[in-house]
Amino acid sequence: MAYPVDTLEDDPEGYQAAALAYYELLREEAQTSTEIISLSTGEQVRLKTSSLCFCTMYRDEPQHKILVLVNPQDTKTVVAVYLKESWWSIEDVLRTSDPTREGLMKVQSFGERIVLFVLNTIVFGRLERRLGSDDMFFLPHPAKEQAKILWRDGAAVGFYSIKMKGSLCGDGTSSCYLLPVFDTVFVRRKNRCQGLGTAMLRDFCDTFQGDEALGISCPISPAMYKVLRQFLLTCPGERGRLWEVEPPGAWGQRVNIWLKVYLQEQRLQDGVDRWGTGEDTE
Incomplete structure (x- = not known):
């Protein structure tokens, strides 16, 4: 089976125009339409314009949108995406039939941009985030955001994005950012506690071997601090390079992460834990 990421051409305007035409057709046939889509739960949903909406794909280019189907019982939960004149479930949008798509791979094609959008805005934003909690919340990425998707066994299971040195x-x-910054990171719940978070941090550090200082976007969640602690314990050579930064990352806007880890260890020895608890990102 060929999935969207393997077959979509780099023609976002063409796909958007097709989605708009399809939406208008459904609206005209609202009273007679019998088109049905099956959800992963087995529920059969009649396609009606009241269950469709256009989502903005990019933070900085609101004119680019993608047509999605929401659950009629929960209109904030997306269940399918319209691509290439077909409806695709969220899980199928995240799958690939290309065996070479494995490990961390840079986002380059339009299809990969859609996978990044679905992972970030739909899966993390609505399906797997504890709404109302203190978990981090990610906005849609800019259109040219540097990012890598983590592929495993034929599916996208996570991503991380980068603010490049010199970018606005x-x-x-x-x-402009004065150093490369590890900005957003996400691993799906079913793939956590497998070392994937530390693998992404290692990849980030290896990608910028020539830079003496690397940033991690502030604020850092308690769960991410746990991942950073584990990474720095196993990779002591990176302790002097990683800094928690506020943009643009001048020296007065940096705090050494290993120093914060060390100070926290000292507090723990004194019986005081000030990090609190958080969902394990790794």
Whole structure:
């Protein structure tokens, strides 16, 4: 079976135009439409415009949208995506039939951008995040955000994104990042506690071997601190390179992460844990 990431051409405008035409057709046939889609739960859902919406794919280019189907019983939960004149379940959008797609791979194609969007905005944003908790929340990535998707056994199971050195810190500012920054990271729940978080950190450090200082976006969640602690315990050579940073990452905006880990260890020895608890990202 060929999945969207393996077959989509780099034609986002064409796919969006096709989705708009399909949506208009459904709206015109609202009273007579009998099109049905089967959810992973086995539920049969009649396709109606009230269950469809266009989601913005990129933070900095709101004109680019993707058509999605939401659960009629929970309109904030996306269950399928319209691509190449077909509806695809969320799990199928994240799958690949290409055996060479394995491990951490840089996001380059339009199909991979969709996988990144689904992992970030749909899977993490709605399906696997504890809504109402203190967990981190990610906005859609910018259109040209540097990122890598983690592929495992034919499926995308995680990602991390990078703010490149010299890139703008945001809209409306001329400030640029002074160092590469490990910005957002996510691993699916069923793939956690398998060392994937530390593997992504190691890949990030290896990618920028020539840089003396590397950033981790502030604020860092308690779960991510646990991953960082484990990584720095096993990779002591990176202790002087990793800094918790606020943009653009000047020296006054950096705190050495290993120093924070060390100080926390001292507090633990004194019987005081100030990190609290958090869901394991790794």
